[in-house]
Amino acid sequence: MFATSPAESVHALDVSGLAVPEVTFWTITEGDVVLGCVALKEIEAGHGELKSMRTDAAARGRGLGARLLEHVLDEAARRGYRRLSLETGSQEFFRPARTLYAKYGFRECGPFAGYELDPNSIFMTLELEP
Template sequence: MTTTTDIQPGDLADERVIRLLEDHLTDMFATSPAESVHALDVSGLTVPEVTFWTIADGDVILGCVALKEIDPTHGELKSMRTDAAARGRGLGARLLEHVLAEAARRGYRRLSLETGSQDFFRPARTLYAKYGFRECGPFADYGLDPNSVFMTLELESSPHGAGSAL
């Protein structure tokens, strides 16, 4: 059976989106110490420097992702989540490709992210590495944290970087 999934600006007042974000935060707090959880809640996603999208199949919200502008040349991947029931369908890659295309469109030279160091986050780290992200030190306002892995991608040199059609 073929399904169509669309990535659209996310509605942070939508109960389905709120549930997805609550599930995300629940997993983050269950996996990492509270001081090491950097996931954004709904209020953190509503600030002007953050753009938020969802991926849906019809009326079913399957995942979300956000892009935070650190400065005019540097963006941060935030709040990437695929609903547990929809994992293994390549939706994470679709969301990541969407953000990479948007970062290139905005003229960012670098895209960075913070994720957990625990095994729970291994699939995410593997996906990011597949797209050319490499481990780096803390960026923006982050500090060293044994529960965090920081990764970055120079967009000009990435296989999916600026100028590529994803």
């Protein structure tokens, strides 16, 4: 993320940020090769945040992002979340991710959970059915 966004606008979780009780982390692999990852962070009861979703550049175009997102949506529903939110970059590099999120019903919103307005960030949210 540091290659595409200024340091103060990078909100990706590092290993220590992923290793906390409120975060669950999954990978998608092919053999021993990690092709993608995603995390779900509980912000508060009923509200989760999609974090650190990525697919390896060599594996893009295979639907892995959609599979990861669908997994998180299923898990959020299983947990009874009423809302799932995310922060992503506003740069062209992030357009495919924003398009994928919009396809699944995410809509732009204001900052949430301590985020602040940032021209390098776009905030999105999805209301989930109970």
